[in-house]
Each structure stands twice: as C-alpha cells, then as structure tokens.
Amino acid sequence: MNGHPDPACWLIVNPASGSNEAASAETVAAALGERGWSVGRTIIFPDQPLPDPAALDSAGIAMAVVYAGDGTVNTLINGLAGWGGAVLVLPGGTMNLLAQRLHRSLDMDDILDIVTGGGARRCRPVCVRCDGLLALAGLLVGPGTRWNRVRESMRDFALADMATETIEAIRQSASGPYVVARENGLARKSGYPLIELTPGEHGIQIDGYYAEDPLDYAGQAWAIVRRRFREGPHDRLGVAEAIVLSSIEGSPLACLIDGEPAECPSPFRFTVEPCAVDLLASAHDF
Structure with missing residues (x-):
C-alpha cells in the first residue's frame, strides 16, 4: 500500500486459537502501540460478536487486525464482504494458512514492522467458493x-x-x-x-x-x-x-x-473467486 495506513484499528483475537493465550490481546495491542497504532477496541471472540462493516464504519475504523486461527479469520472476512476498509491477518492459530499466503514465514513482529512502515499492499487473493462461503486458505x-x-x-x-x-x-x-x-x-x-x-x-x-x-x-x-x-x-x-x-x-x-466443518450439495462445482474485502500482504503469494 502507498504511504502509512490510518493508525486507528480494531483488534480481534480468539484465545482458543492455537498460538493464543489469555494475554494475547494485550501482547498484540502493545506491539501495535509500540509502532504508533492505537487499538480503539479489542474484541474477544467468540465471547463477543465479530464486527460487521456498519460497526466499523460508524466508529470511523478503516483497519481490522485479527490474531486468531484460520477458522475465526474466515468467519471475520466472510462477514466483512463489501467493506471498504482492510484486514491485517496475523499468525495466531495452529496452521496459519492464510497468514502464510499473505506474509509467507514472517513472524508477527516482522509483519507489523513492514505494515506499519508502509511496506504492505492491499490485495484480494483468490479463494474457493463453497456454496455460501469462501475458503481463503484451503x-x-x-x-x-x-x-x-x-x-x-x-x-x-x-x-x-x-x-x-x-x-x-x-x-x-x-x-x-x-x-x-x-x-x-x-x-x-x-x-x-x-x-x-x-x-x-x-x-x-x-x-x-x-x-x-x-x-x-x-x-x-x-x-x-x-x-x-x-x-x-x-x-x-x-x-x-x-x-x-x-x-x-x-x-x-x-x-x-479453513478448518471449520460445513456441507455442500452433491454434485457441487467449486470455483475460484477473489476475496470480497481487502487484505494486507507483506510477501508474495504461494
């Protein structure tokens, strides 16, 4: 992306995800703060509902940061379809397949250094359409x-x-x-x-x-x-x-x-489709 992003963001975490723990929200918020980003609100999923475009827009937020596993990330991004802001996906789960697509093997600190330094770009990676949902990672x-x-x-x-x-x-x-x-x-x-x-x-x-x-x-x-x-x-x-x-x-x-159980009719034609909201990428796709 060109220049520095708006430093105000909302943070979404899931303590049950593979890389998470009780203090994860504070750790990620502190890392963002050290780089000049302010966290306007922290959402602990699933105890609190995920934000929708209207909630983010009404709060004047153009950036959502998510530190969770692929299943939570999928639910968030599918729910933000059509939103004009961007989502930063950090590796906060077990496999972190979408984070790997966007950032390769970079760890959280390296990703944040690149993104807050203006070195990332907005993209809409190819996904797989499965009935009513998009699979972003697999x-x-x-x-x-x-x-x-x-x-x-x-x-x-x-x-x-x-x-x-x-x-x-x-x-x-x-x-x-x-x-x-x-x-x-x-x-x-x-x-x-x-x-x-x-x-x-x-x-x-x-x-x-x-x-x-x-x-x-x-x-x-x-x-x-x-x-x-x-x-x-x-x-x-x-x-x-x-x-x-x-x-x-x-x-x-x-x-x-993306690791979450679902069902499709048989036969079903699975197709490629771009992600319906902008994601931040700091490295080439696979």
Missing part, C-alpha cells in the same frame, strides 16, 4: 474430514470422545462415501476419502488423498489429525479454475472450510 472435501473431530477431541483432552470419534473416522474413511472428480482425467475412478482444494495465484490446486494399505492409512490418519495434509499419500490432480466434485453415493459432501 478446502477439504470427503469423509476423511471426520478426522477433524478426533483432532478437536485431542485438543480438549476428551479421551472418551476421542476414542469414539476415532472409530467413526476409521469407518467413514475406509468405507466412504468417497468423493469423485469425474471431469479430471487423472483422478481415480473409485474416488478418494479426501480431496484438498488449495487456492493460489493460478487457480485451485487439486490433490486427492488415499490409502492403499494399512501403513498408508495410518500415515494418512496421523497427517489429517495434525492438519499436515500434504504429508499423506496423495495424487496431484493439477490446477483448475473450477472443479466438480460428487459423492459417489449422491449424499451431501462433508467439507472443512
């Missing part, structure tokens, strides 16, 4: 998304729930209903328990994850639990502007949109 489709519930149980130390969810995740991942990409000549006709759609500069990168033997399956499950999807065995299916995915049985498609 979209997972298929019965393998059930492993996310295992991960949540692990995070909450709910051992009984973790055991139950693990059994169900194994059952669904092994028996489907698998997801097929009939228009893609590289895709397996039998389908996949998990297909990953990653937005980027050239469109949607498509990867189909599978397990052919118990060792593959164990590796895949562990990769999904840790949200390290690219470590599992998979087929690279290319890059496209759109992809039609279907449940092999015609049932609705289970999805994870």
Whole structure:
C-alpha cells in the first residue's frame, strides 16, 4: 500500500486459537502501540460478536487486525464482504494458512514492522467458493474430514470422545462415501476419502488423498489429525479454475472450510473467486 495506513484499528483475537493465550490481546495491542497504532477496541471472540462493516464504519475504523486461527479469520472476512476498509491477518492459530499466503514465514513482529512502515499492499487473493462461503486458505472435501473431530477431541483432552470419534473416522474413511472428480482425467475412478482444494495465484490446486494399505492409512490418519495434509499419500490432480466434485453415493459432501466443518450439495462445482474485502500482504503469494 502507498504511504502509512490510518493508525486507528480494531483488534480481534480468539484465545482458543492455537498460538493464543489469555494475554494475547494485550501482547498484540502493545506491539501495535509500540509502532504508533492505537487499538480503539479489542474484541474477544467468540465471547463477543465479530464486527460487521456498519460497526466499523460508524466508529470511523478503516483497519481490522485479527490474531486468531484460520477458522475465526474466515468467519471475520466472510462477514466483512463489501467493506471498504482492510484486514491485517496475523499468525495466531495452529496452521496459519492464510497468514502464510499473505506474509509467507514472517513472524508477527516482522509483519507489523513492514505494515506499519508502509511496506504492505492491499490485495484480494483468490479463494474457493463453497456454496455460501469462501475458503481463503484451503478446502477439504470427503469423509476423511471426520478426522477433524478426533483432532478437536485431542485438543480438549476428551479421551472418551476421542476414542469414539476415532472409530467413526476409521469407518467413514475406509468405507466412504468417497468423493469423485469425474471431469479430471487423472483422478481415480473409485474416488478418494479426501480431496484438498488449495487456492493460489493460478487457480485451485487439486490433490486427492488415499490409502492403499494399512501403513498408508495410518500415515494418512496421523497427517489429517495434525492438519499436515500434504504429508499423506496423495495424487496431484493439477490446477483448475473450477472443479466438480460428487459423492459417489449422491449424499451431501462433508467439507472443512479453513478448518471449520460445513456441507455442500452433491454434485457441487467449486470455483475460484477473489476475496470480497481487502487484505494486507507483506510477501508474495504461494
């Protein structure tokens, strides 16, 4: 962006996100203050509702700073569609996939130095349209998304729930209903328990994850639990502007949109679309 941004901002944090803790709001606000930015209001999500364009405009705020995980960031940005201000996404979660798109591997202090020094630019990165929402960092489709519930149980130390969810995740991942990409000549006709759609500069990168033997399956499950999807065995299916995915049985498609569970009808045509609000970027996209 050209010149220095307006130093007044609102700060949104989620203490439950991976990189957060009780003092995160104070830490980020102090870091902003040290660089000449004033935090007009701090919103602790989900205890407090996320701001909408009308609330920000009425307060004269043109910058929202969010320090949270990809799920919270997705909800905030989808809710700010059409707003004339800009959002600064800081890496405050477990994977921080959108923050990596915007800032690569820079840490919070480096990002703030660049942004407050006028070295960032406003952009609207390519996203994936999934029914009523946009996936800004990544979209997972298929019965393998059930492993996310295992991960949540692990995070909450709910051992009984973790055991139950693990059994169900194994059952669904092994028996489907698998997801097929009939228009893609590289895709397996039998389908996949998990297909990953990653937005980027050239469109949607498509990867189909599978397990052919118990060792593959164990590796895949562990990769999904840790949200390290690219470590599992998979087929690279290319890059496209759109992809039609279907449940092999015609049932609705289970999805994870930036890590949050959702559902799409089957078949569904996933398309690329620019983000509906300006984001600040300090590095090249993937």
